[in-house]
Amino acid sequence: MRHANFDEPASLTAAYTGCTSLFLVSSPRVAMDYNEAPLWQGREAHHRAAIDAALSVGVKHIYYTSLGFANPTRAGVMRAHVRTEQYLKEVEGARKCRVTVIREGLYNQSWPLYFGYYFQLKEDGRREVLVAGDGPVPWTSIEDLAYGTARVLSEDGEKWAGKTFYLCQSKSWTLRDIARMVSRVRGEEVAVKVVDRKTYEDFYVAEMGMERPSVEWWSSTYDALKDGECAVDDPTLERMLQEVGRRPKPLEETIEEMMR
Numbered sequence: 001m002r003h004a005n006f007d008e009p010a011s012l013t014a015a016y017t018g019c020t021s022l023f024l025v026s027s028p029r030v031a032m033d034y035n036e037a038p039l040w041q042g043r044e045a046h047h048r049a050a051i052d053a054a055l056s057v058g059v060k061h062i063y064y065t066s067l068g069f070a071n072p073t074r075a076g077v078m079r080a081h082v083r084t085e086q087y088l089k090e091v092e093g094a095r096k097c098r099v100t101v102i103r104e105g106l107y108n109q110s111w112p113l114y115f116g117y118y119f120q121l122k123e124d125g126r127r128e129v130l131v132a133g134d135g136p137v138p139w140t141s142i143e144d145l146a147y148g149t150a151r152v153l154s155e156d157g158e159k160w161a162g163k164t165f166y167l168c169q170s171k172s173w174t175l176r177d178i179a180r181m182v183s184r185v186r187g188e189e190v191a192v193k194v195v196d197r198k199t200y201e202d203f204y205v206a207e208m209g210m211e212r213p214s215v216e217w218w219s220s221t222y223d224a225l226k227d228g229e230c231a232v233d234d235p236t237l238e239r240m241l242q243e244v245g246r247r248p249k250p251l252e253e254t255i256e257e258m259m260r
Contacts (some may be wrong), residue, residue, distance in 0.1 A: 113239025
């Protein structure tokens, strides 16, 4: 086990010494992206530090976990990923190392975040949930994504070098679909109300006690949903699962488990 910190370049270099490949999971410090963070002041700064450290010790292949939105995007949550993808493209173009970008589908388990911060689950008493937009999403379970990602990492790097692809299932659900699933589990109707971004932001700040920079950053996600950014068609993950006799875990199954 080696310790490394995005904010301490020397620790990254020490951790990567002797490695031939780097699996770079995006930084969880999303607050860096708030307030329309300029280039290299958002999470991409962490990613660049990791990439530069890897290159300095001779890493030959970098696998990066991006997110299942489009590039270009309207989603603030995707901005750091877009910037990181561009940096990796430059690294690859300069023949410094091989690059693979894995755009991980939106987790089944993350639906409460998109569904009006529905984190209290069965304890949430709202009968109407405000969102700032809706659109199809091929929600994909963490377990299925873990399998697909592990397959990519375990196979010959040449197979995936230079590729950008999505790992997600083929079936999509909207937030209105999620409302119907939640209603069925609760035994009472829970509806979705689509409002403009300003109304959404003001409500969750004033009524739910959320921090405005966080809500303003997150509300742009709904512009991306409305634009169909997540409505991707990539069979990569389902092919992997089929090869071992598995099918993607349905979103409704995850919702039922979480709402018990």
